[in-house]
Amino acid sequence: MGTSTAYGGPGGDTPLIPSWLGSDPGSEPDSGQDGDPSADPDSLPAPPDKPSIPQAADPQRFSVARNNFTRFAGSGGSDRASLGRAVSGYVSTSSGGARQATQRMGASRGAGARLLGFLSDANARGMREALKEFNLDSMAGRPISEVFVALADHICPGAGTVDEGIAREAYIETIIDLADQGLAALDTFSPEQMDTVFELYATHAIEARICNDIGTKVVTMPSNVQIAHQVEKQLRDFIRGAVSDALTRARESTPNVTQTQVLSFVDSVYESAFSILKSLGDAEADQ
Template structure:
């Protein structure tokens, strides 16, 4: 120490580290692996090229999609995005119509003029309420599934909403969730695969088998969810729908693995 330097005092302030200024730049998320759908897409394409005879290919495609490509059933359900909200609004309306009557349920949405119309016409009138957007792929999937559901209902005997039973209500939601999951999977791994067979009948068979496969998983999920939540209240509907989607993907993965192991 220099002779003229004063000894350090106990009161001498200790220099403090200056915290780094927070960056204004948002964190950049890691890009998704572009090859994550490769296995599922390859197996789905083989299934499509077989004209629907390669059930092992279908099983591998769906199981791989859920377990590997999207990271499990919970992530697969989150991927449904707009279809979860649309499903909850559809189920909420149907539940309200069953509890209070169709006219009252429609009046709550300022659509009372639809009362007394066939189910398909009522659902068409509800399109902008159930699926309020169509600007993104996710919103487009939700709306496409809704339109497909209405088309399918026109060929069924479900026409009188006033006389709906709980099982019929489940059928409508089951159809919607099936079409939504089908559209999501096809968008991710098989947008053009169902057109691979040169034979138009084979292409239709491929599409029908995929839809039946998915509907089986959705039906199992709905049956389980209804046993756990026999009474749906407005505050439970969204969580019910989310649980159905997650369970449906769990069942689909299990069904896919069962096809592979047969």
């Protein structure tokens, strides 16, 4: 929602985990011959199996979450039980669980890791030194919102696919939110403020992923703009509460994240957030 570009949602038979996630397009299998044409064919390793095509998922797996979210939106945000069922169903049925929901975050995982890596580096070595890594040291001393605009192509490279678009638009939404959080004019920040920035990003990324998967074009939103914004805010607040709890848990086990740990840390936050969303959704549905 927000500035995210809506589309009709993925086809129902799209695999739960897209085949391109986690792939390494630059590698090629070793032929085993090392350029020796006389190598014994019988001693050569068997050719690698052809990549398997992911099995088509249940074509109806988005429908329950979509219908529940439509009921929630149609109520103007008063039907919290339908919101709970929509979010819980998205995690458990549409995505296949918290771990697979995390894998579906795709480009938002990498962008989140790059953002958190930059924030951690700036906190440890200072903004100028961190910006030198991107040849942007001239931006040191500028408000953090301007710094983030300059970093956009480094944090979120590419926007040619829906997945990349989600990552970039979540980043843009985060920059917009900096003013509301009182962070836009800073030229440095505390560890707590650093976590707030990442929390905002992860919240927007999860919200955009859910809304694009469910298919915002087929979810009926209230015609009243103020009520529609209230519906969006309730969903965002619901997600942010889960992200905040997940980040707190992750920091308890890994208070100081190194650059080599940052992607696994981000994945742990996403997975924990989806697990918490499932539990919160079930609790809302039971009320």
